[in-house]
Amino acid sequence: MPHLFDELELRETTIRNRIAVSPMCQYSCEGKDGLATDWHQAHLGSRATGGAGLIISEAAAVEPRGRISPRDLGIWSREHADALADTTAFVKKHGATPAIQLAHAGRKASTYRPSARSDRTTVAGEDGWTPVGPTAEPYPYDQPLDTHRLSVDEIQDVIDSFREAAEHALDAGFEAAEVHGAHGYLLHEFYSPVTNTREDEYGGDFAGRTRLVREVTRAVRAVWPDDKPVLVRLSATDWMGEENWTVEDTARLAPLLAEDGADLLDISGGANHPDQQIPHTGPHYQVPYAEQVRDALTDTDCAVGAVGAINTAPGADAVVRNGRADLVLQARQNLYDPNFPLHAAEELGVEPPVPRQYRRGF
Numbered sequence: 097m098p099h100l101f102d103e104l105e106l107r108e109t110t111i112r113n114r115i116a117v118s119p120m121c122q123y124s125c126e127g128k129d130g131l132a133t134d135w136h137q138a139h140l141g142s143r144a145t146g147g148a149g150l151i152i153s154e155a156a157a158v159e160p161r162g163r164i165s166p167r168d169l170g171i172w173s174r175e176h177a178d179a180l181a182d183t184t185a186f187v188k189k190h191g192a193t194p195a196i197q198l199a200h201a202g203r204k205a206s207t208y209r210p211s212a213r214s215d216r217t218t219v220a221g222e223d224g225w226t227p228v229g230p231t232a233e234p235y236p237y238d239q240p241l242d243t244h245r246l247s248v249d250e251i252q253d254v255i256d257s258f259r260e261a262a263e264h265a266l267d268a269g270f271e272a273a274e275v276h277g278a279h280g281y282l283l284h285e286f287y288s289p290v291t292n293t294r295e296d297e298y299g300g301d302f303a304g305r306t307r308l309v310r311e312v313t314r315a316v317r318a319v320w321p322d323d324k325p326v327l328v329r330l331s332a333t334d335w336m337g338e339e340n341w342t343v344e345d346t347a348r349l350a351p352l353l354a355e356d357g358a359d360l361l362d363i364s365g366g367a368n369h370p371d372q373q374i375p376h377t378g379p380h381y382q383v384p385y386a387e388q389v390r391d392a393l394t395d396t397d398c399a400v401g402a403v404g405a406i407n408t409a410p411g412a413d414a415v416v417r418n419g420r421a422d423l424v425l426q427a428r429q430n431l432y433d434p435n436f437p438l439h440a441a442e443e444l445g446v447e448p449p450v451p452r453q454y455r456r457g458f
């Protein structure tokens with residue numbers, strides 16, 4: 097079995113180790129225009145000098161109404177691509193693989209950024225917009241927003257937005273694209289019975305509910321180069337009982353997404369409804385889901401990423417070494433220590449990929 101500091105090959109793309117920086121919204125587009133700023137460059141760039149193998153950008157909206165907040169990153173035009181080009185070049189120069197998370201917030205859109213001083217969650221009026229979803233049922237925020245049910249024609253427009261966003265991401269210099277199909281955002285809202293009560297071809301049974309995430313994956317794959325990987329992030333479970341989305345459903349969907357061209361499934365969980373009941377949030381709480389999905393993919397070339405409180409070097413190494421996942425993703429631990437991969441390499445007795453400029457510190 098490989099270990100944490102072995103390379104990972106996805107298509108013809110070589111990722112230098114098995115540590116990925118998990119997507120993390122920075123809510124730092126101060127112009128409320130989706131354009132990356134110097135913050136994005138410093139944030140993602142420091143993760144590359146910190147030694148990570150794969151660096152996934154925060155959720156980048158494929159259209160303006162797909163932003164979670166007015167300060168979210170966007171990737172819906174050439175201008176957005178240009179604003180990210182220096183960042184991807186820097187990340188590559190320092191040996192890491194830059195990936196972008198292509199996202200649509202669906203009915204969870206138009207909220208204030210978490211640090212905003214406001215007793216309201218949702219943005220109405222001037223800065224806000226009407227969120228869209230599989231139905232007109234709003235997300236149950238304290239002040240729910242009127243929500244628009246997407247028609248079948250409008251769903252096709254959303255798929256086109258993902259395709260065009262992928263083209264802009266390529267122009268920006270990204271090597272990998274991750275389709276955000278988790279956390280109660282648009283694609284998850286469609287595949288989960290909690291949020292999708294449609295009776296047309298985009299709802300109803302398993303095939304109908306999973307149609308959108310599959311079509312988006314195929315659309316992105318169609319424009320993404322053959323030698324570069326497409327990833328899909330899924331919520332393995334709604335944590336809302338057997339009648340809603342379960343890890344067994346995710347294991348059933350996994351080989352279908354591999355057929356659609358996904359090269360790695362990034363297995364997260366929940367966030368589709370505030371009534372979810374997470375059984376435990378301790379170390380490695382979602383790794384069993386990644387493992388179950390990986391078992392369902394044995395007849396494919398599709399790899400699996402695990403995420404969720406994988407905070408120590410020996411723990412991360414064990415996830416890879418024991419074949420529970422091919423890659424570990426880190427969010428909060430990496431905010432705390434952007435040099436986690438360098439420190440982990442030292443702890444595990446591997447030569448850390450320290451930048452020349454920093455060698456005197458190691």
Ligand SMILES: Cc1cc2nc3c(=O)[nH]c(=O)nc-3n(C[C@H](O)[C@H](O)[C@H](O)COP(=O)(O)O)c2cc1C
Nearest residue numbers: 118119120121154155403404405406426427428429
């Ligand atoms: C500040 C912050 C922002 C996040 N933004 C995103 C995001 O843009 N897209 C996403 O899929 N997950 C997002 N997440 C979830 C993380 O990627 C990750 O799945 C979660 O935090 C669990 O991993 P951890 O225990 O290593 O933090 C965010 C998490 C944090 C802490």
